[in-house]
Amino acid sequence: MGTDIAGGVESRPHGPGTPWHLADVDLSALPRHYDAFGLLFGVRNYAGFAPVAPGRGLPDDASPELRGLQPGDGEHDHTWVSWAELARIDWDARAPRVDDRIHEYRLTGEGLLAGGKAAHHGADWRAAAGDHADPRGSSYPEGTEWRAGDRIWRVERLTNGHVLRDDPELRALLDTMRDLAGRYGGENVRLTVWFDS
Structure with a gap:
């Protein structure tokens, strides 16, 4: 809800x-x-x-x-x-700390295209980050990044x-x-x- x-x-x-x-x-x-x-x-x-x-x-x-x-x-x-x-x-x-949500991007010919931010990214993120990875961005240092094909997940501070x-x-x-x-x-x-x- x-x-x-x-x-x-x-x-x-x-x-x-x-x-x-x-x-x-x-x-x-x-x-x-x-x-x-x-x-x-x-x-x-x-x-x-x-x-x-x-x-x-x-x-x-x-x-x-x-x-x-x-x-x-x-x-x-x-x-x-x-x-x-x-x-x-x-x-x-x-912000005093990084976002709890991991930010998702798609790599295009024009650069990175923002795809959203969420606490759960599904099987693709899990495959890139590992089965036991914590989906909370605040569990990682700012700038931590995972890649899979043209998708990038990044820990950011707003x-x-x-x-x-x-x-x-x-x-x-x-x-x-x-x-x-x-x-x-x-x-x-x-x-x-x-x-x-």
Whole structure:
């Protein structure tokens, strides 16, 4: 079973001490993107990022409209992050450790073509790595590599910037939050989320 994100962007147009209001921003467009979940909130953090805002809970002053978005009791990992915190992310910073998932590539005439990253790669990887190989990338030094024909599996460490390159919907959400922060201030715009597995 996978994990999905829900929640909303809130703003305080009149500043600290005034009520939060749910902005007209649709989070349903956000895909199931575990690297973004891991970097921002520490959820499904296979890449080993130092999360920005893990486990803070639902804010006590959450807007009634945001509270009304919660469908039931199955959600978990409620948390929030302000635009001011998001604006301080160093997108060039590398994760503190290598990715738990081994990255797969295909060698083509134009170079390496990314094929994905996963914890299990099947019989081809097992034949290249050995029957007793550990499928967790974090079990190996960065740069460890296996080859079979035109396929390459590699242990890698991601940068924070990988998240934005792989998730245009998240980039669009952050652009919207930046615009709101330009009007109301970075501490008066926040993303409040929860997850469903």
